[in-house]
Amino acid sequence: MSEVILRLENVRKIFTIKREFLRKLNLVAVDNVTLEVRYGETLALVGESGCGKSTTGLLSIRLLKPDSGRIIFKGIDITDLGEGDLRKYRRHMGIVFQNPYSSLNPRMTVFDIVAEPLKIQKLKDRSEIRKRVLEALQSVGLPREILDRYPHELSGGQRQRVAIARALVTHPIYVVLDEPTASLDVSIQASILNLLKDLKKTYGLSYLYISHDLGTVRYIADRVSVMYAGRIVEIADKHSLFNRPLHPYTKALLNSVPIAEPGRRIKNKHILEGEPPLVTDDYVGCRFAERCPYADSRCFKETPPLEEVQKNHYVACWRYTT
Amino acid sequence: MSISSRLIYWLRGALNTLRLVRQSTLAFSGLCIVSALAFIAITAPYIVPYPEDIGAIVHPSLINKPPSLAHPFGTDWFGRDLLTRCLYAARVSLSASLIVVLAGVCIGTIIGLIAGYFGGIVDEVLMRVTDAFLSIPSLILAIAIAAVLGHGITNAIIALSVTWWPWYARLVRGEVINIRNEVYILAARAMGASSWYIMFRHILPNIAGPILVNASMDMGFAILAIASLGFIGLGAVPPTPEWGSMISAALQYGLDYWWELVFPGLMIFIAVLGFNLLGDGLRDLLDPRFRTGRGVPRI
Amino acid sequence: MILKICDLRVYYFLRDKVVRAIDKIDLEVPEGVVFGIVGESGSGKSTLAHAIIRLIPPPGRIVSGSIFFRDLDLVKLSEKELNKIRGNRITMIPQDPISSFNPTVRIGDQLLDVAIHKLGLSRREAAKIIIEKLKLVRMPSPEINMRKYPHELSGGMLQRAAIAMALLPDPDLIIADEPTTALDVTIQAAILKLIRDLVDDLKKTVILITHNMGIVAETCDKIAVMYAGQIVELGDVYDMLSEPLHPYTRALIMAVPRADREIERLEPLVGEPPSLSDIPRGCRFHPRCRLAKPICKREEPPLRYLDSKRAVRCWLYV
Numbered sequence: 001m002s003e004v005i006l007r008l009e010n011v012r013k014i015f016t017i018k019r020e021f022l023r024k025l026n027l028v029a030v031d032n033v034t035l036e037v038r039y040g041e042t043l044a045l046v047g048e049s050g051c052g053k054s055t056t057g058l059l060s061i062r063l064l065k066p067d068s069g070r071i072i073f074k075g076i077d078i079t080d081l082g083e084g085d086l087r088k089y090r091r092h093m094g095i096v097f098q099n100p101y102s103s104l105n106p107r108m109t110v111f112d113i114v115a116e117p118l119k120i121q122k123l124k125d126r127s128e129i130r131k132r133v134l135e136a137l138q139s140v141g142l143p144r145e146i147l148d149r150y151p152h153e154l155s156g157g158q159r160q161r162v163a164i165a166r167a168l169v170t171h172p173i174y175v176v177l178d179e180p181t182a183s184l185d186v187s188i189q190a191s192i193l194n195l196l197k198d199l200k201k202t203y204g205l206s207y208l209y210i211s212h213d214l215g216t217v218r219y220i221a222d223r224v225s226v227m228y229a230g231r232i233v234e235i236a237d238k239h240s241l242f243n244r245p246l247h248p249y250t251k252a253l254l255n256s257v258p259i260a261e262p263g264r265r266i267k268n269k270h271i272l273e274g275e276p277p278l279v280t281d282d283y284v285g286c287r288f289a290e291r292c293p294y295a296d297s298r299c300f301k302e303t304p305p306l307e308e309v310q311k312n313h314y315v316a317c318w319r320y321t322t
Numbered sequence: 323m324s325i326s327s328r329l330i331y332w333l334r335g336a337l338n339t340l341r342l343v344r345q346s347t348l349a350f351s352g353l354c355i356v357s358a359l360a361f362i363a364i365t366a367p368y369i370v371p372y373p374e375d376i377g378a379i380v381h382p383s384l385i386n387k388p389p390s391l392a393h394p395f396g397t398d399w400f401g402r403d404l405l406t407r408c409l410y411a412a413r414v415s416l417s418a419s420l421i422v423v424l425a426g427v428c429i430g431t432i433i434g435l436i437a438g439y440f441g442g443i444v445d446e447v448l449m450r451v452t453d454a455f456l457s458i459p460s461l462i463l464a465i466a467i468a469a470v471l472g473h474g475i476t477n478a479i480i481a482l483s484v485t486w487w488p489w490y491a492r493l494v495r496g497e498v499i500n501i502r503n504e505v506y507i508l509a510a511r512a513m514g515a516s517s518w519y520i521m522f523r524h525i526l527p528n529i530a531g532p533i534l535v536n537a538s539m540d541m542g543f544a545i546l547a548i549a550s551l552g553f554i555g556l557g558a559v560p561p562t563p564e565w566g567s568m569i570s571a572a573l574q575y576g577l578d579y580w581w582e583l584v585f586p587g588l589m590i591f592i593a594v595l596g597f598n599l600l601g602d603g604l605r606d607l608l609d610p611r612f613r614t615g616r617g618v619p620r621i
Numbered sequence: 622m623i624l625k626i627c628d629l630r631v632y633y634f635l636r637d638k639v640v641r642a643i644d645k646i647d648l649e650v651p652e653g654v655v656f657g658i659v660g661e662s663g664s665g666k667s668t669l670a671h672a673i674i675r676l677i678p679p680p681g682r683i684v685s686g687s688i689f690f691r692d693l694d695l696v697k698l699s700e701k702e703l704n705k706i707r708g709n710r711i712t713m714i715p716q717d718p719i720s721s722f723n724p725t726v727r728i729g730d731q732l733l734d735v736a737i738h739k740l741g742l743s744r745r746e747a748a749k750i751i752i753e754k755l756k757l758v759r760m761p762s763p764e765i766n767m768r769k770y771p772h773e774l775s776g777g778m779l780q781r782a783a784i785a786m787a788l789l790p791d792p793d794l795i796i797a798d799e800p801t802t803a804l805d806v807t808i809q810a811a812i813l814k815l816i817r818d819l820v821d822d823l824k825k826t827v828i829l830i831t832h833n834m835g836i837v838a839e840t841c842d843k844i845a846v847m848y849a850g851q852i853v854e855l856g857d858v859y860d861m862l863s864e865p866l867h868p869y870t871r872a873l874i875m876a877v878p879r880a881d882r883e884i885e886r887l888e889p890l891v892g893e894p895p896s897l898s899d900i901p902r903g904c905r906f907h908p909r910c911r912l913a914k915p916i917c918k919r920e921e922p923p924l925r926y927l928d929s930k931r932a933v934r935c936w937l938y939v
Contacts, residue, residue, distance in 0.1 A: 048808075
């Protein structure tokens with residue numbers, strides 16, 4: 001097994017929301033998540049909105065602090081580090097957000113946006129900064145003419161390339177991609193995905209690829225983890241996950257994706273009814289039990305653990321545990 | 323990034339803004355009034371027809387003369403040229419108002435930034451302090467300060483500044499909360515940026531617009547406030563010309579010498595109107611719906 | 622034909638330019654089908670949907686053309702006559718169900734409002750019909766959910782309520798503008814199946830506007846592909862998917878990564894869609910087309926029918 005670059009251990013994140021008068025609700029966004037991103041791989045984190053996948057991404061680079069559990073980056077426990085101590089690890093991490101319209105400061109030029117991480121990392125030499133910025137822009141396929149432009153003068157695809165250049169300018173080794181193509185047109189999406197694939201190969205990057213789109217996941221990922229209502233329900237190699245999905249939710253998800261294949265009709269599909277539950281901190285049982293066609297009484301009482309049921313194929317479902 | 327290319331970009335932007343200002347008649351007239359007033363305020367000692375009339379001087383032969391060619395605004399009870407005094411008073415009023423507004427903007431912005439960005443307990447404490455200041459009536463505070471420190475324009479400025487900033491603190495806090503959760507702020511945090519860096523590099527430039535609009539409108543109110551303090555005798559001390567105190571002095575003679583009332587009043591009116599028009603115009607300009615961007619609108 | 626559009630043009634007259642959002646659209650929608658309109662943002666697909674019910678926001682205007690609903694030309698109708706059709710014979714399912722409901726009024730009351738004021742029903746009749754429609758759209762426990770406020774319902778449930786509202790007047794034609802973009806995949810599948818059922822079981826006609834080729838493939842009977850304000854290809858869904866003719870249609874299908882098969886390398890489209898205020902001369906797709914010929918740069922190809930069902934706007938097929 002190759003070396004692990006990032007490891008989340010039993011990470012839990014709770015958001016407290018105020019409800020009505022003085023009543024509070026503790027919602028579990030991420031519940032006991034354990035996962036590893038290995039050197040040079042793309043681990044996809046798939047799930048529907050509100051399942052906690054983006055929160056997991058933010059936790060993994062310590063933009064959020066977990067309520068419990070540990071975050072180990074390159075063998076160092078960064079769970080409790082303060083912002084000052086974290087700064088020296090920040091240049092090894094990058095993040096690309098979903099919407100390039102809101103992730104770039106509208107009042108900064110492309111140069112300033114891409115140079116910013118370097119300046120924050122206290123790089124002072126102006127010619128060095130310029131060199132690195134140009135290098136980053138070149139690597140994402142942007143011409144140097146756009147250096148002086150502002151984000152609103154760029155197309156969506158170009159903006160996302162700027163955001164990728166910003167994430168890569170400090171030469172990170174681990175990059176969180178939070179739905180990087182979800183707000184782009186399909187004709188632009190493919191070129192961004194190809195770019196991300198190429199960059200990974202060129203710079204030996206490791207990605208945490210967060211998405212709800214199973215098509216892009218199948219295209220870009222090496223391993224896939226599926227999240228549902230804050231918990232990981234299945235982790236496996238891409239091939240075994242797509243060809244032999246085990247968890248009933250993964251199966252339903254795969255079945256729901258619309259595919260441009262002649263003869264595939266919605267009429268003939270089995271549709272998953274219901275919606276994911278709100279998970280409070282006193283929730284018991286499998287989160288998927290309510291919608292699961294196979295659920296029995298145990299599923300409502302006990303939460304199934306994530307277990308390796310085939311080689312490198314982990315599932316959290318009572319049907320597969322002994 | 324070369325300095326010259328950035329300069330060209332800025333110039334282009336400035337020209338573009340000017341073009342837009344011209345398209346809006348109101349904003350443009352506001353800008354004209356304000357620039358004219360600013361010009362007068364800066365050059366007053368050199369352009370007024372009778373510079374010696376600014377100070378304490380009496381021309382017995384000219385007392386309370388109605389407008390004439392030699393004295394278009396007439397003369398006052400010491401025989402001083404009213405035009406000279408009205409124009410010079412612009413210097414006093416504008417600079418005092420500017421100090422009040424600037425002080426308000428600076429203190430308010432810093433308090434608002436900190437409260438809005440950090441939130442939680444910091445926000446609670448700062449905003450309660452702000453509320454406390456908001457509840458102080460500025461006129462009464464001015465009277466109190468005058469009682470302790472004596473009369474004078476400086477003390478009027480201090481009194482107004484103390485009660486002026488809370489409005490900005492509230493405004494800025496609201497704006498900060500609006501953009502605190504923007505993704506580019508999160509992106510900056512992901513790079514390891516410190517809170518101060520984020521506040522001054524990312525948040526401040528993006529809320530400068532609304533602050534500017536408010537400051538421009540506020541100049542009008544500050545001018546009124548200075549004039550009010552002057553009127554009740556808590557502002558500029560004679561012989562320094564000041565519109566409010568000029569009106570107050572003229573009122574002692576009833577309406578017999580109307581020009582001594584009308585012209586300072588007219589100056590206040592024009593100054594307040596000018597800043598309000600400019601503020602309104604700026605608000606329209608900063609409204610993205612008013613802008614014609616270079617991209618195609620989303621349809 | 623329930624809807625026949627001839628030479629429709631919708632332009633936006635901006636301060637310093639004209640945006641040709643829709644240009645020379647000819648389209649026939651037969652009764653009892655799901656008709657898909659596919660395109661990327663800026664292709665004019667949403668403008669087309671709004672043009673059908675004449676809800677183009679200023680500075681946009683229908684410049685020319687006709688829209689026949691059965692035998693009424695909607696373009697020529699007075700606003701009063703149009704209101705008998707709009708929201709009555711033709712209704713809409715919104716893109717974002719959350720913003721299409723008033724957040725301060727209970728869902729049931731909003732439906733009642735439409736039923737009582739637009740349809741002139743008594744309160745009792747209206748309530749009965751509303752429950753009936755909510756059951757039809759498979760809203761779970763409709764009597765309870767009717768009494769909730771929009772923010773208390775999930776996106777999927779709100780979209781069901783919005784569909785129920787669109788069904789209240791028992792319309793002939795329903796226009797669904799990206800009805801599932803704001804929803805999750807599993808919920809999306811349920812809503813699409815529901816839309817399909819409206820056509821199969823209730824014999825409605827639906828125009829489904831989307832950017833997702835997969836959605837049209839699974840839901841629609843006929844599709845039209847739009848690019849830069851024009852229809853570039855139309856035909857039956859099976860034919861279009863098994864043999865896409867226009868290079869853009871092909872690219873739309875080929876450029877999307879798939880969940881059902883392994884793809885080594887995607888072939889992305891070069892460039893970006895043109896700005897509608899600066900449309901290329903000749904064929905609008907030619908700057909991005911790998912197969913462009915000299916004529917494509919000079920002249921705009923006509924939308925040519927290859928047989929009674931299939932039409933394509935490309936010089937390769939002339």
